[in-house]
Amino acid sequence: MEKRKVKALALFSGGLDSSLAIKLIKDQGIEVIALNFVSHFFGGKNEKAEKMAKQLGVKLEYVDFSKHHMDIMKNPVYGRGKNMNPCIDCHALMFKFAGELLKEYDADFLISGEVLGQRPMSQNSSSLEKVKKLSKKGDIILRPLSAKNLPLSQPEIDGLVDREKLMDISGRSRTRQIALAEEMGLVDYPTPAGGCLLTDPAYSKRLKIIEEDGLLEDENSNIFHLLKKGRFYRFEKRKYLFVGRTKEENEEILKYKTFGDFFIRGKSVGGPYIIGYGGLSEAETEFAKDLFSKYCKFKGEKEVEIFFNEKPMKVMEINNNQVEEQIKKYQIVMK
Numbered sequence: 001m002e003k004r005k006v007k008a009l010a011l012f013s014g015g016l017d018s019s020l021a022i023k024l025i026k027d028q029g030i031e032v033i034a035l036n037f038v039s040h041f042f043g044g045k046n047e048k049a050e051k052m053a054k055q056l057g058v059k060l061e062y063v064d065f066s067k068h069h070m071d072i073m074k075n076p077v078y079g080r081g082k083n084m085n086p087c088i089d090c091h092a093l094m095f096k097f098a099g100e101l102l103k104e105y106d107a108d109f110l111i112s113g114e115v116l117g118q119r120p121m122s123q124n125s126s127s128l129e130k131v132k133k134l135s136k137k138g139d140i141i142l143r144p145l146s147a148k149n150l151p152l153s154q155p156e157i158d159g160l161v162d163r164e165k166l167m168d169i170s171g172r173s174r175t176r177q178i179a180l181a182e183e184m185g186l187v188d189y190p191t192p193a194g195g196c197l198l199t200d201p202a203y204s205k206r207l208k209i210i211e212e213d214g215l216l217e218d219e220n221s222n223i224f225h226l227l228k229k230g231r232f233y234r235f236e237k238r239k240y241l242f243v244g245r246t247k248e249e250n251e252e253i254l255k256y257k258t259f260g261d262f263f264i265r266g267k268s269v270g271g272p273y274i275i276g277y278g279g280l281s282e283a284e285t286e287f288a289k290d291l292f293s294k295y296c297k298f299k300g301e302k303e304v305e306i307f308f309n310e311k312p313m314k315v316m317e318i319n320n321n322q323v324e325e326q327i328k329k330y331q332i333v334m335k
Helices: 014-024 047-056 064-073 086-101 125-135 173-186 202-213 218-226 248-253 280-293 320-330
Strands: 007-010 031-038 057-065 108-113 230-235 241-243 262-266 274-277 305-310 311-313
Touching: 007 014, 007 086, 014 031, 014 047, 014 173, 031 047, 031 086, 031 241, 047 057, 064 086, 064 218, 086 108, 086 125, 202 218, 218 248, 241 280, 248 320, 262 280, 274 280, 274 305, 280 305, 280 320
Parallel strands: 007 031, 007 108, 031 057
Antiparallel strands: 230 241, 241 274, 262 274, 262 305, 305 311
């Protein structure tokens, strides 16, 4: 009777560390399935992850846990980092979800690219233990890059994995990972970057306002996406404007044009796409029109034509000084 092949499920971002973790396990003859977790703030179908999965020769699956992720964001057991990031709770939730998929994929254990000490708050030895405990999957979690610096995992104890072929990497330097990638023949891996918007101070500043306004709920995900780019204005509680600055940002805003009270775009001239949300007053709506006029090529100095909810209308030249004062009052600057 043919011996059943050992399988592992990997938390996979498409970055270097998670790729190396997969390669270390796969090179031991273990089948690995890569799981890319999708929330409103990270993950999702992307070329980076697809390319790395293909290079590694592993199957890539996307796991949407957005709603559950929102639940832990509101009240994380271990709190948040410097921004809106509940890293410990988030990692635990990913392991919990992955653990629940073991049966579906006929897999034996879980791996990740976490490195001991790489992130002082969320990847120290205490935090890694908290993740194991909170996920309730701690006995089957293996971190190949730092395994020799950590207690034996169950897959090692059971002889599914050879501990001697794992690593003892720790700290923030990536010198050893880069050398290991070269040794393993991995190429075109992405440079390190914050893949999670919740670690970004500017985005977190905006999202914190949404939380304070009582809108940090899964059903308000359109707002979370609109906050990612462009200009953001808040008049008062739950009353906002989202304003594009570039062609790329306009294209993103266009995806949500039916979301709010109104959608503005140029008719006779190019300019920002604008969404108003929250039952805006007549004065606030006029300000939105003035913003279009100010940020189009005529800079508010002549009459322009716009589409307001796809109905054509004219916007007169504006008082730029007055509009500037309103901008200072309402704009939430990303810095």
